[in-house]
Amino acid sequence: MEKADQNIQKGHLHPLSIVVNELTTIFSEMGFEVADGPEIEKEFYNFDALNIPADHPGRDMQDTFWLKPLAARNLLRTHTSPVQVRYMEAQQPPLRIIVPGKVFRNEATDATHEAQFYQIEGLMVDKDVSLADLKGTLETFLKKLFGKDVQTRFRPSYFPFTEPSVEVDASCFICSGKGCSTCKGTGWIEMGGAGMVHPNVLKAVKLDPKEWRGFAFGFGIDRIAMLKYGLSDVRASYSGDLRVVNQF
Amino acid sequence: MLVSQKWLQMYFKKALPETVDIARAFTFHAFEIEGIEKHGDDSVLDIKVLPDRNCYALSHRGIARELAAILSLEVSEGEIPAVKPVSTSRKLEISVQDTDLCKRYIGRVVEGVTVGESPAWLKEKLTVLGQRSINGIVDLTNFVMLDVGQPMHAFDADKVKGIIVVRKAKEGEKMTTLDGKELTLKDSMLVIADEEGVLALAGVKGGTKAQVTSETKNIILESANFKPTSVRRTSTVVGIRTDASKRYENGITPDLAEEAMNRLSSLIAEMNPSAKIADAVDVYQEPQKQTVIEVQSALINSMLGIDVSEKEIVSILSQLRIVVEKRADTLMLTIPKDRLDLIIAEDVAEEVGRIYGYEKVVSRIPKPLATKPVINKNFYYIQKFRKLLAEKHGFSEVYTPSIVERGIIEIQNPLASDKSAMRVDLSRGVTKALELNVYNAPLLGLDQVRVFEIGKVFNDKGEYTSFALGVKHVKKIKKKEAETIKEVLAALGAELGVKFDEKLVKETPAGAVFETQFDTLIADLPTSADYSDVKFESAGKQVLFKKFSSYPFIVRDIAVFVSGEGKENELRDIIVKESGALLVRIALFDVFSKKLDDGSIKTSYAFRMVYQSDERTLTAEEVDAIMTKIYEQVKSRGWEVR
Numbered sequence: 038m039e040k041a042d043q044n045i046q047k048g049h050l051h052p053l054s055i056v057v058n059e060l061t062t063i064f065s066e067m068g069f070e071v072a073d074g075p076e077i078e079k080e081f082y083n084f085d086a087l088n089i090p091a092d093h094p095g096r097d098m099q100d101t102f103w104l105k106p107l108a109a110r111n112l113l114r115t116h117t118s119p120v121q122v123r124y125m126e127a128q129q130p131p132l133r134i135i136v137p138g139k140v141f142r143n144e145a146t147d148a149t150h151e152a153q154f155y156q157i158e159g160l161m162v163d164k165d166v167s168l169a170d171l172k173g174t175l176e177t178f179l180k181k182l183f184g185k186d187v188q189t190r191f192r193p194s195y196f197p198f199t200e201p202s203v204e205v206d207a208s209c210f211i212c213s214g215k216g217c218s219t220c221k222g223t224g225w226i227e228m229g230g231a232g233m234v235h236p237n238v239l240k241a242v243k244l245d246p247k248e249w250r251g252f253a254f255g256f257g258i259d260r261i262a263m264l265k266y267g268l269s270d271v272r273a274s275y276s277g278d279l280r281v282v283n284q285f
Numbered sequence: 286m287l288v289s290q291k292w293l294q295m296y297f298k299k300a301l302p303e304t305v306d307i308a309r310a311f312t313f314h315a316f317e318i319e320g321i322e323k324h325g326d327d328s329v330l331d332i333k334v335l336p337d338r339n340c341y342a343l344s345h346r347g348i349a350r351e352l353a354a355i356l357s358l359e360v361s362e363g364e365i366p367a368v369k370p371v372s373t374s375r376k377l378e379i380s381v382q383d384t385d386l387c388k389r390y391i392g393r394v395v396e397g398v399t400v401g402e403s404p405a406w407l408k409e410k411l412t413v414l415g416q417r418s419i420n421g422i423v424d425l426t427n428f429v430m431l432d433v434g435q436p437m438h439a440f441d442a443d444k445v446k447g448i449i450v451v452r453k454a455k456e457g458e459k460m461t462t463l464d465g466k467e468l469t470l471k472d473s474m475l476v477i478a479d480e481e482g483v484l485a486l487a488g489v490k491g492g493t494k495a496q497v498t499s500e501t502k503n504i505i506l507e508s509a510n511f512k513p514t515s516v517r518r519t520s521t522v523v524g525i526r527t528d529a530s531k532r533y534e535n536g537i538t539p540d541l542a543e544e545a546m547n548r549l550s551s552l553i554a555e556m557n558p559s560a561k562i563a564d565a566v567d568v569y570q571e572p573q574k575q576t577v578i579e580v581q582s583a584l585i586n587s588m589l590g591i592d593v594s595e596k597e598i599v600s601i602l603s604q605l606r607i608v609v610e611k612r613a614d615t616l617m618l619t620i621p622k623d624r625l626d627l628i629i630a631e632d633v634a635e636e637v638g639r640i641y642g643y644e645k646v647v648s649r650i651p652k653p654l655a656t657k658p659v660i661n662k663n664f665y666y667i668q669k670f671r672k673l674l675a676e677k678h679g680f681s682e683v684y685t686p687s688i689v690e691r692g693i694i695e696i697q698n699p700l701a702s703d704k705s706a707m708r709v710d711l712s713r714g715v716t717k718a719l720e721l722n723v724y725n726a727p728l729l730g731l732d733q734v735r736v737f738e739i740g741k742v743f744n745d746k747g748e749y750t751s752f753a754l755g756v757k758h759v760k761k762i763k764k765k766e767a768e769t770i771k772e773v774l775a776a777l778g779a780e781l782g783v784k785f786d787e788k789l790v791k792e793t794p795a796g797a798v799f800e801t802q803f804d805t806l807i808a809d810l811p812t813s814a815d816y817s818d819v820k821f822e823s824a825g826k827q828v829l830f831k832k833f834s835s836y837p838f839i840v841r842d843i844a845v846f847v848s849g850e851g852k853e854n855e856l857r858d859i860i861v862k863e864s865g866a867l868l869v870r871i872a873l874f875d876v877f878s879k880k881l882d883d884g885s886i887k888t889s890y891a892f893r894m895v896y897q898s899d900e901r902t903l904t905a906e907e908v909d910a911i912m913t914k915i916y917e918q919v920k921s922r923g924w925e926v927r
Contacts, residue, residue, distance in 0.1 A: 048675035048735060050821055051682040052828075058668060059824040065816050070658040076687070076741050077694065077707070077748050092514040094336040094535055102688075103697040113688075113696075113707075131654055139687065139741070143698060152700055153687050161651065168638065169590025173648035191643035193315055193635075195335035201589075201635035203643060204317070233588060236631060250588065267830045277683035277718030277736070279729055280833050285823055 049283045052262045053155055053274060057137045060157055060258070063181045064135045067174065069159065072134040074120035076141070080110040082119035086241040087198040095197035100143040102152075113141035116255060117158040118198060124160070125242040130249050131163040137258065148270045155258035162234065162244070162251035168201065171231055171252035175205055179228070182261070183210035190225070199232025199253055219264065226264060229256035287414045288348050290328040292432075296349035298361045304328040307352065314355040314639050316342075324413045339535030340625040344434030347623070354604040354640060368550045373563040375442055377505060382452040384570040386475045387487065389510040389539040390451055391546045394442060394563040395553055396503045398422065404556070422497050422504060425552050427528075434537065434623075435508060435545030436529035440484060440495040442503035447480035449505070451487065451568075458483060460492045462525070474519045475511060488516035488533040490525050506553075508546040510539040538622040539573050576620040580630045583614070588634040590646055601640045602633070660815060663750065666807045667739050668819035670752065673780055676822060678773050680735040680754065685714025687741065694743045707743035711753035712791070712800045714738065719755045719796045727840045727895045728833075730872055732760040733769070734796070739803060750803040757796030766797035774799065782810060838869065838897035839908045844927040845919055850878060850888050856919075860892060863914040867903065870895040889927065 050058075061071055089095040099115040117136040124134055136158040144150050161170065168191075176189045187210055191203040205228045209220035216222040231254035236246035259271045266285070268274070273281045294301050301307060308318040308330060316338075320331040334342045341347045346362070353360045373394045381387050403411075403424040410428060411418050418424050426437035454470035460483040461467055468486065470476065475487035485491040488511040497504060510533075517534035520526055543565075550562055582595040599609045599616070607627075608619040620627045627633065638646070674680040685708075688696065692706030699705035708714065715738055722734045734757045742751040754773065756766045767790050774785040783806055790799045813819075845856055853873060860871060875891035896908050916926055 046679060046731075048678065048680040049682065050671055050675045050823055051684055053684065054671055054682055055821055055823050058671075058819075058821045061664070061668075062816060062820055062824065065658060068653045068658055071661040071664045073661065073664060075748055077743065092517050094339070094517070098336070102699070105695045105697050107697050133651075133654065133658070141688070143700065146700070152704070163651070165587060166651070167588055167590030167649070168643070168646050169649040170651045172590075172646055173650040176648050177650060189648075191646070192313055192317065193639040193643070194317075195337040197336075200629075200631040201638050233631065233634075236629065266828050269830070269832060275684050275686050277685050277714065277721055278725075279681050279683075279718075279722045279731075279734070279736070280725055281830075282681050282683065283729055284830055285828050 049279070049285050051274070051282050052266055052268065052285045053258055055285060056258050056262045056265065057155070057157070059182070060178075060261075061135065061137060063178055064159065067133075067177060069133045069135045069161075072120050072124045072136050073138060074114075074117075074123050074136070076114055076139055077104065077111055078114040078119050080112060082122050083112060083114050083116070086122040086238065087118050088235045088237040088241075089197045093197065098196075102141050102143045114138075115142055116140050117156045118253070118255065121158060121160045121253065122238070122242060125162065125239075125244065130244065130251075131161075133159075133161045135159045146272060148272070149263075151259070151271045151275060153275065154271065156255055157258055158253065158255045160234070160251060160253045162239075162249055164249065166233075166250040166252055168203075168233060168252070171233070171254065174252075175231065175254060179207045183207060183265075186210075186213065188214070191231075194230060194232075196230055196232060198235050198238050199230075200235045202230065202232035205229055205231050205254065205256075229254065229260075231255070286332050286334050286343055286348075288330045288332050288345060289324075289410070289413050290330065291326070291413075292345045292410060293349050293352065296346060296360050296362065297353075297358060299358065301352070302356070304330070310352060310355045313642065313644070315351050327413055329413060336535055337626045339532065340537060341434065341623040343532050343535075344430070344432060346433045350606065354601075354606075357604060365548055365551050366554075368547070368554050368562050370564040371561050373561050375503065375505075375563075377563065377566050378448040379566050379568050380448050380450045380452075381568045381570075382450060383475065384568075386453070386512045386515045387451045387509065387568075388512065388571070389542050389567070389569040390449075391506075391508045391542050391565050391567045391569075392449055393506040393508075393546060393550060393565040394503070395506060395550070395557075396442070396561040396563075398502065398504055398553065398557045398560050400497060400499050400501045420497065420499060421556055422501070422553070425549060425556070426506075429545050429549045429552070430528060430532070433541065433545055433548065434532060435541045436488070436532055436537075437545060437549055438485060438491055438507040438529075439497050440491075440505045440507065441497050441501040442495075442505045443501075444495040445479045445484065445505055449484070450478045450480075451509075452476065452478060454483065460486065460494070462486070462490045462492055463496060464490070465493075466525070468523055471522065473515075474522070475515055477507070486519060486523065486525075487511050489520050489523065489530045490527055506546065506549055508542040508549065510537060510542050536625045538625060539569065540622045542569075543567065573622055575622075576624075576627065578618045578620060578627065578630060578633055579615050580618060580633050581615055584630060585634045585637050588631065589638045589641075590649060591638075591641065593637070593641060597641070598637055601637050604640065605636055607633075607636075657815075660813050662807065662810075662812045663804065665813050665816060665819060666810060667750070667803070668816065668821075669781070670737075670739060672819055672821055673777060674737050674754075677780070678735070678777065679733075680737045680773075683715065683718045683736045683738050684740070685711070685718060685738060689713070692743060693745060709744040710742050710800060711738045711740060711751045712798050715753045715755040715798055715800075716793060716795045719757045719798075723757050723759055723796070726759040727893065728838055728870060728897070730870060733758050735773075746802075751800060752803040752806065753798060753800035755796055755798045765792070767792050770797045770799050783807070834869075834897050834899045836898055836900070836902050838895050839903050839905065841894050841896065841908060841912060842874075842891060843894070843912070843915065844875070844889055844891040846887050846889050846925040846927060848885065848887050848923070850886055852888065852924075853890055856890050856924075857892065859918045860894060860915055863918060864894065864896070864911050867896045867898055867907075867911070868894055869897045 102113040188208040214224035234251035317333040456472040477485040610617040694707040
């Protein structure tokens with residue numbers, strides 16, 4: 038009926054949806070379940086259960102939107118990590134989940150920062166999980182995302198909810214590590230953070246850290262879309278503008 | 286934190302490697318390097334010390350020790366000449382009223398100092414790090430802090446009346462900071478005071494009451510330790526962050542206060558040989574307990590996924606100044622007092638892992654679990670809706686802001702007044718998207734704008750996933766938008782096995798919009814076995830995003846009668862050539878042929894052109910000029926512009 042009237046072209050999915058679709062395909066093929074959770078979170082799930090108590094400098098690492106009334110201690114989640122806590126409260130290990138979702142940070146906005154953006158978080162809890170499993174999982178994922186020649190490396194870092202903590206880099210898939218504008222001449226692209234789940238986080242969900250260990254990682258989806266597609270301004274994603282979306 | 290390589294070098298007998306190699310060592314074993322700058326014969330590294338290592342690494346000595354551990358170098362800390370205390374006319378008395386908020390307070394009287402310009406070596410040390418030189422005494426307190434990490438302070442002794450009291454402020458008590466800022470204090474804040482009033486906001490900032498100036502002859506030195514949460518809260522409330530407060534709020538070992546006082550005293554004695562330095566008065570109620578961590582090498586190896594000999598593990602730990610004692614298969618680790626961050630076995634595993642080198646961790650693919658992952662029904666159907674709407678029904682997906690001007694759930698600390706509440710629905714955002722894209726329809730080449738969004742909304746029903754569609758007919762047709770949407774909903778409903786409530790379709794001037802709650806919609810739908818049928822066609826495809834101009838565009842149409850047929854490309858080429866770079870879109874929108882009385886054929890071609898500049902707003906005159914050139918070319922071929 039509709040086709041007779043007009044020339045209705047194919048529609049276009051949002052680049053962030055396309056990236057999420059690709060990421061979840063990769064991870065579900067690796068045995069990970071997709072989990073989700075609320076965007077309005079309780080302070081407990083967003084901070085305390087993740088080993089970030091009040092008055093801890095770790096809270097400075099994530100600028101928070103608090104909701105009225107302040108006494109209720111509700112906020113807009115600053116990362117998708119709270120979903121890991123909720124999932125672990127409801128399910129016993131062994132478990133493997135990924136959590137794609139919208140998060141919020143109270144930061145000044147510019148070409149690479151917007152108040153709302155998307156992250157994908159991963160969690161694996163089992164017996165004898167180690168940094169080697171984290172590396173293997175991320176290597177497999179990054180090769181599927183950017184190409185089989187892509188290398189992975191870790192650098193020491195800090196997050197309150199992991200110990201050890203690392204930054205994860207991927208070798209630049211544009212220039213194969215030779216140096217270009219995408220990788221700022223270094224040959225490597227920063228992907229996100231990762232580490233072994235801190236025992237305090239396991240204890241918060243009543244898991245015995247002597248029995249269970251886990252790794253976790255988190256990447257920015259807007260960032261992946263910007264790398265893959267050459268998007269230059271993160272704010273353009275949230276304008277409802279088909280001059281952006283219809284290119285995909 | 287800025288670190289001078291020359292200053293670091295003072296901690297080593299052997300020459301340090303090149304700056305770039307030092308940076309590399311830190312990057313892969315300790316800290317990110319945010320920048321390196323050359324200053325004459327010195328290099329300054331901007332080291333990103335993260336909160337966990339602030340307790341020991343916010344000093345040149347702390348950084349030097351890190352470098353030593355990473356590169357297996359020996360740190361040689363010079364001997365500090367001890368100061369022989371003498372009797373002074375001022376006998377210092379200190380009263381610490383809150384030993385929970387003030388863990389240690391060391392005060393020391395120094396009489397007969399000359400407060401003048403700092404010597405060149407001291408000025409150089411501070412200025413290379415971007416610090417201001419103030420005077421010989423204040424600069425030395427800063428130097429000691431930057432050297433070993435202990436914040437220090439000096440008071441003009443003659444302006445301190447009576448006993449020094451470390452107490453909570455009185456509610457509403459006032460002080461003026463050294464920067465001239467007037468503060469009204471709360472009774473939760475810790476202050477250093479004398480019998481007259483406040484001398485300093487403990488751990489945060491000194492006050493003008495006992496400020497050290499060029500006239501000062503006698504001073505009282507302070508080397509203290511304050512509770513991290515107290516300093517942090519106070520600093521946040523008054524809105525003052527200093528090098529001192531940053532160190533205190535992450536915790537410092539109280540042991541350091543004594544050593545730092547000795548260093549400062551010694552330096553002052555050097556600069557003021559005739560000064561009289563009294564005994565230090567030390568109020569230290571509860572000495573810091575020694576941390577001992579028990580750990581097995583096997584556990585460290587198991588956590589990291591490496592296979593390192595115990596000998597090597599012990600060697601790494603020793604490089605970090607950890608004293609290791611073996612007891613059967615357990616290592617008893619005596620942790621250096623400044624390493625407040627080392628508390629549990631996992632902290633030790635991180636130390637071993639980072640020094641050993643994460644590049645040596647060999648990847649392991651975890652074995653698949655026995656059970657297949659459960660499909661997330663909500664996620665599955667969101668993917669399915671997206672796929673059907675785009676691939677089958679011509680809808681494009683929009684993401685509109687969650688934070689908007691009005692809503693039931695309000696933000697306490699918004700970024701802007703028009704971004705201060707959570708959206709109650711998707712319809713408003715989708716309507717705006719319709720308007721924006723209808724305006725740009727000529728650029729997009731759309732006869733209809735069809736958009737959709739699936740996302741969370743926040744209203745009196747709570748937080749839930751909502752689904753909204755919007756349609757606007759750009760090219761006028763007999764059908765109304767509401768009818769178009771209802772047709773789509775009927776088709777979509779049949780494909781999915783759901784019934785959409787047509788009553789929810791709303792007509793607006795911007796177009797027709799439909800919105801419904803997503804989770805109730807899919808409640809009775811079956812769960813799938815996997816995600817294979819909701820993989821997007823566009824996933825994995827390579828797209829290079831093209832930036833577009835933000836300047837207004839101008840649309841022009843041209844219709845031309847040509848003799849015969851098959852002239853579409855020729856006419857298009859003329860338009861493209863005469864238009865130049867300003868032509869951003871050209872599309873044929875109408876073609877028809879007429880047979881004339883004499884049997885010949887003439888054909889009409891109608892093109893729509895969109896003109897736009899990357900750098901400025903085009904004027905109608907500019908585009909008129911282009912059209913004139915096109916008309917000339919058309920006429921010169923004997924064709925007729927309609």
